[in-house]
Amino acid sequence: MRRILEIDPANLTVTVQPGIINAELKAAVAEHGLFYPPDPASYEQCSIGGNLGTNAGGLCCVKYGVTRDAVLGLEVVTADGTVLRLGGKNVKDVAGYALMQLFVGSQGTLGIITEATLRLRPAPPPKLTMLAFFPSLDAAGEAVSAMTARGLGPATLELMDRATIAAVDDWQQLGLDREAAALLLVESDLPGVAAEAELEAAEAACRAAGASFTLRAADAQEADWLRQGRRLAYRALERLGIAHMEDVGVPRSRIPEMLRAIEAISARHGVPIPTFGHAGDGNLHPTLVFSRDDPTAAERDALVRDALYRAAIGLGGTVTGEHGIGLARKPYLEVQRGPEVVAVMRRIKAALDPAGILNPGKMV
Numbered sequence: 001m002r003r004i005l006e007i008d009p010a011n012l013t014v015t016v017q018p019g020i021i022n023a024e025l026k027a028a029v030a031e032h033g034l035f036y037p038p039d040p041a042s043y044e045q046c047s048i049g050g051n052l053g054t055n056a057g058g059l060c061c062v063k064y065g066v067t068r069d070a071v072l073g074l075e076v077v078t079a080d081g082t083v084l085r086l087g088g089k090n091v092k093d094v095a096g097y098a099l100m101q102l103f104v105g106s107q108g109t110l111g112i113i114t115e116a117t118l119r120l121r122p123a124p125p126p127k128l129t130m131l132a133f134f135p136s137l138d139a140a141g142e143a144v145s146a147m148t149a150r151g152l153g154p155a156t157l158e159l160m161d162r163a164t165i166a167a168v169d170d171w172q173q174l175g176l177d178r179e180a181a182a183l184l185l186v187e188s189d190l191p192g193v194a195a196e197a198e199l200e201a202a203e204a205a206c207r208a209a210g211a212s213f214t215l216r217a218a219d220a221q222e223a224d225w226l227r228q229g230r231r232l233a234y235r236a237l238e239r240l241g242i243a244h245m246e247d248v249g250v251p252r253s254r255i256p257e258m259l260r261a262i263e264a265i266s267a268r269h270g271v272p273i274p275t276f277g278h279a280g281d282g283n284l285h286p287t288l289v290f291s292r293d294d295p296t297a298a299e300r301d302a303l304v305r306d307a308l309y310r311a312a313i314g315l316g317g318t319v320t321g322e323h324g325i326g327l328a329r330k331p332y333l334e335v336q337r338g339p340e341v342v343a344v345m346r347r348i349k350a351a352l353d354p355a356g357i358l359n360p361g362k363m364v
């Protein structure tokens with residue numbers, strides 16, 4: 001089920017089957033001068049069905065919203081075989097409960113998505129790209145908070161810490177500054193001089209927060225390399241040992257506190273936790289790295305994850321910003337949401353899938 005069923009430029013929509021790979025969809029609509037924004041770092045491998053199942057985010061979701069924001073219509077098959085058509089091409093439609101939105105992010109536990117109508121935009125201009133290097137993680141976190149407070153809306157606002165910078169640079173040889181404690185990748189896709197102005201404002205916020213230096217990508221090719229470097233962060237860390245990517249989120253003003261908590265947890269448990277992520281969304285991927293022959297890895301992994309989840313919840317955050325509850329985070333759903341909310345989720349699951357045949361045992 002990998003077909004594009006329709007590209008509709010008049011309505012700025014595309015209708016697809018769920019097996020199509022995100023990058024294939026982006027490339028197909030780009031031929032019509034159109035743009036499908038959600039771009040998980042895994043976009044060359046992941047399917048639209050998987051993106052809908054997890055309500056995936058990505059690098060430019062800070063500006064354009066996550067997968068749910070891009071969905072206008074779904075065809076869903078429920079556990080008893082009923083085919084539901086939810087939404088369509090209407091931009092506004094409030095007839096009844098928001099069932100379509102409920103299926104997005106339900107991780108295949110409520111129904112199988114067999115078709116999706118997604119929002120497109122006219123393709124934006126090529127991005128202007130800036131890197132800002134910081135002497136401390138705190139300073140980078142402060143810069144993100146400052147950009148949020150100033151209402152800046154860059155197309156990309158991504159963070160990599162020192163260990164991630166080194167791992168990416170060892171692999172890709174991008175010439176990144178390994179002395180820096182952190183870098184921010186900031187991009188603007190506004191037209192013409194507006195992009196310059198946006199990056200200048202971002203640069204000012206970075207300098208005020210203590211950036212040691214900033215630089216612009218010389219051309220589109222260099223910008224692509226830098227963006228690709230960020231996308232490859234997890235793969236780069238996998239080269240160091242057994243890497244386990246986490247997915248916590250916090251309100252953006254609390255990123256500095258979350259980064260400090262990650263450092264403290266790393267020191268307390270003696271586990272390296274390189275961190276990167278979608279800083280502009282407050283969504284960080286602390287990545288636990290164990291040596292391949294460490295017999296205590298599984299046990300310490302559980303302890304560290306518990307500490308990370310509780311730190312995020314303690315800051316008003318979430319145990320998962322975009323990857324989903326699945327199995328690994330299942331015990332923490334109730335810790336974060338509370339028993340009343342999880343009880344409602346279970347009643348919804350029971351109503352739609354009374355025999356529990358859809359992705360059994362996951363999430364709720």
Ligand SMILES: Cc1cc2nc3c(=O)[nH]c(=O)nc-3n(C[C@H](O)[C@H](O)[C@H](O)COP(=O)(O)OP(=O)(O)OC[C@H]3O[C@@H](n4cnc5c(N)ncnc54)[C@H](O)[C@@H]3O)c2cc1C
Pocket residue numbers: 018039040041042045046047048049050051052053054055056057058059106107108109111112113114234235322323359
């Ligand atoms: C290196 C790397 C980088 C990543 N970067 C990001 C990122 O930037 N942002 C992000 O959000 N995630 C990211 N991820 C996580 C992952 O790629 C995403 O969650 C992606 O959306 C999963 O897509 P998939 O096709 O692999 O789906 P799967 O893993 O196959 O499925 C994901 C979930 O969706 C459900 N599902 C799949 N198809 C359907 C369907 N047709 N109907 C109903 N439910 C369905 C499945 O049951 C499952 O619960 C990253 C992962 C890796 C390894």
